[in-house]
Amino acid sequence: xxxxxxxxxxxxxxxxxxxxxxxxxxxxxxxxxxxxxxxxxxxxxxxxxxxxxxxxxxxxxxxxxxxxxxxxxxxxxxxxxxxxxxxxxxxxxxxxxxxxxxxxxxxxxxxxxxxxxxxxxxxxxx
Numbered sequence: 567x568x569x570x571x572x573x574x575x576x577x578x579x580x581x582x583x584x585x586x587x588x589x590x591x592x593x594x595x596x597x598x599x600x601x602x603x604x605x606x607x608x609x610x611x612x613x614x615x616x617x618x619x620x621x622x623x624x625x626x627x628x629x630x631x632x633x634x635x636x637x638x639x640x641x642x643x644x645x646x647x648x649x650x651x652x653x654x655x656x657x658x659x660x661x662x663x664x665x666x667x668x669x670x671x672x673x674x675x676x677x678x679x680x681x682x683x684x685x686x687x688x689x690x691x692x
Contacts, residue, residue: 573608577601595625599634606638614638627658633665640668645676 580601587594598621606614618635622628636651649672655665 573604577604595621599631629655629659
């Protein structure tokens with residue numbers, strides 16, 4: 567379902583799988599990651615993040631889930647949380663190219679805007 571981009575249907579089946587799960591905890595982490603991906607791809611970023619967090623809670627070294635979480639936080643414009651997720655991925659795999667590239671680009675953006683207020687003093691929305 568995910569490959570065909572049927573995200574709502576994939577989410578439904580993945581939720582059912584989690585409810586009935588009796589297998590290995592590490593495999594369950596993969597199901598939570600897939601469900602997070604399904605939600606995030608469907609624009610439901612907060613729900614996606616919840617499942618990425620569950621995935622890394624079950625399997626802390628799950629680099630793909632950390633990277634997916636970082637991507638979701640970036641889409642929400644929560645750059646510091648995204649940096650934290652990418653840094654966690656790099657703790658578990660210092661050579662992960664996705665995490666390193668995303669972290670480095672994001673760090674440049676965060677550093678560029680550091681100290682600049684989001685709204686100038688005296689700014690009033692019309």
